[in-house]
Amino acid sequence: MxxxxxxxxxxxxxxxxxxxxxxxxxxxxxxxxxxxxxxxxxxxxxxxxxxxxPFVTPGAAGQESLPAPCLPAVDGQPDGALPVPYDQVQVRVLNASGEQGVAAAFEEALIARQFTMVAEPDNAPVTIEYTELRFGTPGITAAYTLAAHFSEIRMVLDQRQDATVDLLVGTEFEAPLDADQVTLAADKPLQNADDCEPAAEIEPQPVLTPEPEESASPAAG
CATH class of the missing domain: 1.20.5 (Single alpha-helices involved in coiled-coils or other helix-helix interfaces)
Structure with a gap:
């Protein structure tokens, strides 16, 4: 019960x-x-x-954190390295965004400012998110001169032995600053990037080779 x-x-x-x-x-x-x-x-x-x-854009190759090289000491310039005249900065623009026409647009903007192009715009062999400059030790001052035309840009030291600078345009690209926003002056020393390291202490990256024509995508240029 x-x-x-x-x-x-x-x-x-x-x-x-x-x-x-x-x-x-x-x-x-x-x-x-x-x-x-x-x-x-x-x-x-x-x-x-x-x-x-930052969040990573799907499909964009990861960009490892790499230190920017500090500016070199220059004989006769005790206050620091001065900007390189624009027409002496040799640039190659590579499209690392996959978006058609981007490299050509950047090249046109830089030519208008008297930078010297050493090759036609081409496709980079990688897709990256953030626009960056790649250059060797002889091109550090030239790279800093070009970097001043952007609000933000990555600085990557590679193994090249000349003073040329590659501009890799990433998927999250921003146009160069307006000319009147660039604070360079011929007699004003350049400023080191934040947390830069001496070039001799950085392991340089391999030099990127553009895609061969037969495999290049329509986005070149």
């Missing part, structure tokens, strides 16, 4: 368990909803992400 008081206690216990479960699941659902709203706000730009590391 069932004892009525026992049945009532069992019913009350089950009811409390259901209430606890409802509260737990309710909190979890509310938390997930808040996370979803927060993520959507960051994605749309309504909020700034608290994470300083």
């Amino acid at each position: 069932t004892v009525p008081m026992y049945d009532q206690a069992r019913v009350e216990r089950r009811r409390r368990e259901h209430e606890r479960q409802a509260v737990i699941f309710g909190v979890i659902i509310a938390f997930l909803a808040v996370c979803g709203i927060f993520a959507l706000a960051i994605y749309t730009g309504a909020l700034t992400s608290p994470i300083s590391r």
Whole structure:
């Protein structure tokens, strides 16, 4: 025979368990909803992400963190290296974005500022996210001169032995600064990049070779 008081206690216990479960699941659902709203706000730009590391564009090759080389000491310039005259900065523009016409547009902008092009625009053998300059030790001052025309740009030391500079235009490219925003002056020494390291202490990267014509995509130029 069932004892009525026992049945009532069992019913009350089950009811409390259901209430606890409802509260737990309710909190979890509310938390997930808040996370979803927060993520959507960051994605749309309504909020700034608290994470300083940039998001990686799917399909873009990872760009490892590489130190920028410091400017070299120059005889007769005790205050630091001076900018290289633009027409003496030899540049090759490579499209590392996959977007057609980008390299040609950058080349046109640099020619208008009297930079010297040493080759036609071409496709880079990699796709990168952030636009960067690649250059050897002889081209450090030239690279700093060109870098001053951009609000942000990566500086990568490679193994070349001449003073040419490669400009690799990435998927998140930004146009060069307006000419009146470039703060270079012929008699004003260049400033080292933040956290730069002496070139002799940096392991230079391999020199990138543009894609051969037969495999180059229509995005070249």
